[in-house]
Structure formats: structure tokens, C-alpha cells
Amino acid sequence: MAPDISILHKKTVISMEEVQPGKSFNLSVLDCIMEPCNLRIILYYRFPSDTNFGMLKKKLCLSLNELLSKLPIVTGRLTMDPKLQGRWMIKCNDAGLRVMEARVEGSLEEWLESLDREKELKLLFWEEMFRKPYFWSTFYVQQLTEFEGGGLAIGLSCSHLLVDATSATMFIKAWADTNLFGKMLSPPLFHPLPPRKIFNKVENHELYTDLINHYKSSMERINPIKTSHTEEYSTVTFTFTDKMVRRCMAEASKSTPFAALAALFWVCISKVKGKKEGLINMNICLDMRNVLGLRKEFFGNCMVFNKVFGEELKEVGLANAAKAIENVVSRMGNEGIMDLIEWLDENYSRDRSSLTPMNGPDLMCANWDNLDSYSAEFESGVEPVRVSYYLEPIFGEGQVLILPSPKGEEGSMSRVAMVTLPKDQAVKLCEETLILSFSPKILMKNKG
Numbered sequence: 529m530a531p532d533i534s535i536l537h538k539k540t541v542i543s544m545e546e547v548q549p550g551k552s553f554n555l556s557v558l559d560c561i562m563e564p565c566n567l568r569i570i571l572y573y574r575f576p577s578d579t580n581f582g583m584l585k586k587k588l589c590l591s592l593n594e595l596l597s598k599l600p601i602v603t604g605r606l607t608m609d610p611k612l613q614g615r616w617m618i619k620c621n622d623a624g625l626r627v628m629e630a631r632v633e634g635s636l637e638e639w640l641e642s643l644d645r646e647k648e649l650k651l652l653f654w655e656e657m658f659r660k661p662y663f664w665s666t667f668y669v670q671q672l673t674e675f676e677g678g679g680l681a682i683g684l685s686c687s688h689l690l691v692d693a694t695s696a697t698m699f700i701k702a703w704a705d706t707n708l709f710g711k712m713l714s715p716p717l718f719h720p721l722p723p724r725k726i727f728n729k730v731e732n733h734e735l736y737t738d739l740i741n742h743y744k745s746s747m748e749r750i751n752p753i754k755t756s757h758t759e760e761y762s763t764v765t766f767t768f769t770d771k772m773v774r775r776c777m778a779e780a781s782k783s784t785p786f787a788a789l790a791a792l793f794w795v796c797i798s799k800v801k802g803k804k805e806g807l808i809n810m811n812i813c814l815d816m817r818n819v820l821g822l823r824k825e826f827f828g829n830c831m832v833f834n835k836v837f838g839e840e841l842k843e844v845g846l847a848n849a850a851k852a853i854e855n856v857v858s859r860m861g862n863e864g865i866m867d868l869i870e871w872l873d874e875n876y877s878r879d880r881s882s883l884t885p886m887n888g889p890d891l892m893c894a895n896w897d898n899l900d901s902y903s904a905e906f907e908s909g910v911e912p913v914r915v916s917y918y919l920e921p922i923f924g925e926g927q928v929l930i931l932p933s934p935k936g937e938e939g940s941m942s943r944v945a946m947v948t949l950p951k952d953q954a955v956k957l958c959e960e961t962l963i964l965s966f967s968p969k970i971l972m973k974n975k976g
Contacts, residue, residue, distance in 0.1 A: 533632050533650050533673065541589050541670075542624035543596035543603065551620040553601050555689065556721045557872040558829040560615055561743070564885040565688035567696050568652045568918040571901060573910055574636060575678040584680070585629060585672055588906065591707035592670070596624065601690070601718065601827075602668055602699065615876070616689065628653045628671040636679025640914065643972045645763035645948070648916060652683040668699070682906075692831040693917060694815055694824070697899045704904040716827035722820055724866045736864030738856075740871045742811075742835045747875070749884045761922050762954035764947045765972040770939020772966045777941075780850035785941055786895040786930055787857070791849035793928045793947060796963050797891060798838060800949075800956040801925070807838025807849065808925060811887070812856065813894035816865050831894075832868065833886045834860060846962075889924025897943055902935045911935055914971070922948050 575584070596603055603625050604618035630651075632639060639647075653669045671683035686696055695716065702712040768776070773785050780788040790812065798807040817823070817830045836856045841848055901915040917929055926949040933942040945968075949957060957963065958970060 532634075533630055535628055535630050537629040539589075539627055539629075540624040541592050541596065541627050542622055543600065544593045545597040547600045547603075547620045547622050551600060553604065553618040553620065553718065554609055554720070555616045555618065556828060557615075557869060557876050558721065558832070559689055560876060561747075561872060562688035562692070562829055562831075562886065563616070564921075565887060566654065566920050567684075567686050567688055567691070567693060568649070568654065568920060569684045569693075569696060569700065569901070570648060570651050570916045571682045571700065571904060571912040572636060572640070572914045573680045573682070573906070574913050575680055575907070575910055577678040579678050581674045581680070584907075585674075588672065588682075588703075588707060589627060592627070592703060595703050595706045595712070598712065599699070599702070599716065606689075618690070626653070626669045628669065630671060630673040632673060632675045632679075634675065635677045636675040636681075636913075637677075639675060639679070640971075645761065645972075648763075648972070649918070651681045652685050652918075654685045654920075688829070688919075690829075691827065692815070692829045693894070693896050693899060693919075694817070694830065695827045697901050697904075698825065698827065700904045701900055704906045707906045708908060714825055717823060717825045718827050721828075721830075721869060722822065724870070725862070733863075735871075736859070736861075736867045738859065739832070739834055739864055739868045742833065743868060743872065743886075744875075746833075746884055746886055759923075760951050761926065761948050762951045763918075763972060764949075764954050764958060764970060765916070766945045766947065766963070766968040766970055767933060768943050768945070768966065768968050769937065770941040772968060773941040773943055774939075776846070776966055779846050781847040783850035783854055785943060786897060787850040787853045788846070789930050789943060789945055790853050790893045790895070790928065791846050792963065792966075793893065793945065794836075794838070794849050794853075794891070795844060795846060796957060796960040797926070797928075797947075797949065797953070798844075800953045800960065803838075805839075806841045807844060809838050809890045810836045811890050811892040812836060812853065813887070813892060813896075814857065814860065815895070815898065816860070819860065819862055819865055821862070832860065832865060833892070835890065885921060885923070887919050887927060888922075891925040891927065892919075893928040893930065894919065895930055897930050897932050899932055902932060916972075917946060918948075926950065926953070 600620040604620040606616050607619050609617040651673050653671050669685045673681040705713045777788040780791050811833050813831050813833050816832045902912050929946040931944040933944050
């Protein structure tokens with residue numbers, strides 16, 4: 529029987545220093561386009577059995593107080609900027625953010641052994657708050673969940689309007705460093721997206737229309753969340769060792785780890801969905817910081833989506849699927865991303881009700897294998913034993929998140945894949961011969 533979870537306390541943690549009056553931060557068009565989505569992250573820790581959790585949680589809240597003093601944008605409230613076509617901006621203040629404290633009647637091991645999507649999401653508090661932007665922080669809610677015998681889960685829920693997965697992970701790492709060392713080791717950088725490079729400003733410039741067309745079609749779509757029936761989804765977590773990933777890369781014609789694993793799940797998911805010829809279409813999600821010349825500490829949204837057309841593939845297999853993915857990735861260069869940003873600046877709609885989530889309705893696969901979540905060490909020698917990510921809401925065909933593996937895993941190529949599909953398809957995926965041929969370990973799957 530699954531352990532029960534109960535909420536013990538709800539409180540607001542505020543910064544230790546007053547925010548400068550009038551301080552604000554404009555959101556970029558890559559921020560605004562992600563408004564319908566939210567991120568949820570859970571980190572599991574195994575502390576010594578004699579840990580005083582009361583003192584530990586008090587220390588965590590104190591270090592969060594200190595961190596918020598350095599990051600006033602996190603506790604800010606939404607308001608419209610009349611100078612930028614009514615786009616969102618953040619008005620910084622001292623109102624703080626919510627912290628929930630909870631307890632599970634059972635050990636961390638018991639929890640992880642019986643884990644599924646519905647159960648894990650209970651470690652994350654989330655509430656739609658856009659209608660009351662000044663009531664509380666719309667971006668971050670922390671939940672600290674204590675387990676019997678020394679376990680602790682730290683959950684983060686935030687709107688994708690302010691951050692992508694890289695920035696959200698950066699916030700957690702900054703909090704951990706502040707708790708352990710008394711300061712941030714890699715402070716986030718706050719500045720606008722870069723302008724187009726001067727030498728790239730040429731007359732008769734030919735736009736990279738693939739990206740623009742993908743975003744245009746998404747923006748013109750009727751919001752499927754409001755028009756479709758609710759479908760039940762399951763999340764399955766696969767872990768691949770270094771050896772497994774290298775073998776998959778070899779069978780995918782020496783592709784990158786992401787392209788190889790994305791191709792593996794693309795082929796298998798197309799099969800469980802009953803695709804007879806070719807593959808279903810798939811969106812890919814990539815972090816463009818490096819392409820735009822930004823440092824990894826850039827705080828904000830820098831994830832860009834593009835489509836890989838599966839119906840065009842005449843021969844279905846890992847090699848051809850990986851090649852199709854890498855062809856799309858290779859064309860997502862600096863000029864193409866700047867074309868997209870400039871087009872969005874001109875065409876972004878102020879009608880927020882018309883925005884549709886970018887993570888669907890096609891199958892979506894995100895390359896998040898560079899996230900630094902396993903370095904979030906709040907106490908010396910206590911690293912996360914597992915980390916889960918959710919990009920919500922889930923709708924349409926489902927999604928695949930390619931994530932890093934825990935520290936200590938042998939080899940640099942080991943990866944984790946969190947796959948969310950309609951429940952019946954998730955069951956079939958766990959039985960797919962091609963996936964099973966690589967012998968991945970399944971950490972979380974549908975119990976139904």
C-alpha cells in the first residue's frame with residue numbers, strides 16, 4: 529500500500545533585505561510564449577537516520593531567505609508593461625514565496641519502490657494563479673517532504689513564463705550552494721536576449737522559415753487543453769548505463785546521445801501508437817544558450833522547439849530516425865534563432881487566452897541532459913539520489929525528457945529518460961522489443 533502524505537505547514541518565506549522601490553524586469557518574447565506551461569522538479573535525498581529534520585528545514589528556509597535577497601525577480605509579481613504591447617513584466621517586491629512542509633508515513637525506499645506519476649506529483653504543490661497576479665508569487669512554490677528514516681524530497685513548481693528547465697535547476701543549485709557554502713557559486717545572470725550580430729544584418733536576408741512556421745502553426749492552433757477531453761497519462765522512467773547509450777549511438781550511425789535515445793523512443797512510440805508507415809511527427813526542445821552566445825548562467829527562457837517530420841521517412845529505423853533529428857538540430861543556428869525571436873517580437877499576441885502550449889500536441893522530446901541537478905548538495909556529502917522533471921500540462925501524443933543520470937554512474941554517457949504517454953500506450957512501451965534489447969532499468973511505471 530502506498531504511504532500517505534500530509535501537509536503540515538504552509539508559510540511564506542521572504543527576503544532578508546528590502547527590494548529597491550521601482551525595480552522591475554521585462555520578460556522576453558521567449559518567456560511570454562511559454563506562459564501556458566509550467567515546470568515541476570523533485571529532488572530526493574537520503575540523509576542520515578539521526579537527522580534533526582526540524583533543524584534542517586529551518587536552515588533551508590534561512591538560506592532561502594538569504595537567496596531571495598539576491599534574486600528579487602523570483603518573488604516579484606506580474607504586471608503588464610504598456611511600453612511593450614502589454615507584455616508581462618515582473619515588478620520586484622518583498623512579498624516572498626510559498627513553502628509547504630509535508631510528511632510521508634513511510635520510508636524513502638518504500639516511496640520510490642511504489643512510485644508512479646500521480647503519486648509523485650503529490651510532492652509538488654501547484655495552483656493556477658494568473659488571475660490574481662498580486663496575491664502571491666506566481667513563479668515558485670517549494671515543498672519540503674520528510675520521510676521516515678532520513679529521507680527528504682525537495683519539490684519546486686514554477687511557471688515557464690519566467691524560467692526554463694536550465695534556469696529552474698540553476699535556482700535550486702544556487703539555493704543548495706547558499707545553504708552549504710553561504711553564497712552562490714555561479715550566480716544567475718539577468719539581462720535581455722542578445723540582439724542580432726552586426727555582421728549578420730545583411731540586406732535581402734533569407735529567413736529560416738522552418739522555425740517560424742512551426743511557431744506560427746502552434747500560435748494559430750485552437751488551445752487543445754480547452755477543447756479536448758481529459759486523457760489519463762502515465763510516466764515511465766528508464767535508466768540507461770554508459771554502455772547501453774554507446775551501443776544505441778552505434779546502432780544509430782554514431783549519432784549524439786540525445787539523437788540516439790530520441791530516435792529510439794520516436795521509433796518505438798510510433799509503433800505503440802499504431803503507425804504503419806513512417807513515424808509520427810515529433811517536436812524537439814533544445815537549449816539555445818550556446819547557439820546565441822549566452823553563458824550557461826543566463827536566467828530566463830532559452831529553450832526553442834522545432835518539428836521533425838516523421839511521415840517523410842521512407843525507411844524506419846534508428847539510423848534514419850537519428851539522422852532526421854540531427855538534420856533539424858544542425859539547422860537551428862544563430863541566424864535562424866534570431867529570425868524566430870524577431871518574428872515573435874512582431875507577431876506575439878497580447879490575447880493570452882489564445883496562447884497554446886508549445887509542448888504538443890505532437891510527441892515532444894526535450895534534450896535536458898546537461899542539467900546540473902545532481903550537483904545540488906544542500907548538506908556536505910548528501911547528493912540527490914534521484915531527480916524527476918515534469919513539463920506540464922501534458923496533452924496530445926505525450927513527451928520524452930532526456931535527463932542526466934545520478935553522480936556515481938559509471939561513464940559519461942549514462943542517461944535517464946522520463947516518458948509520458950496515455951496509460952495504455954505506456955504499458956505497451958515497456959514491452960517494446962527494441963527498447964528491451966538495450967536492457968534499461970525501469971524506475972517508475974504505470975501500476976495499472
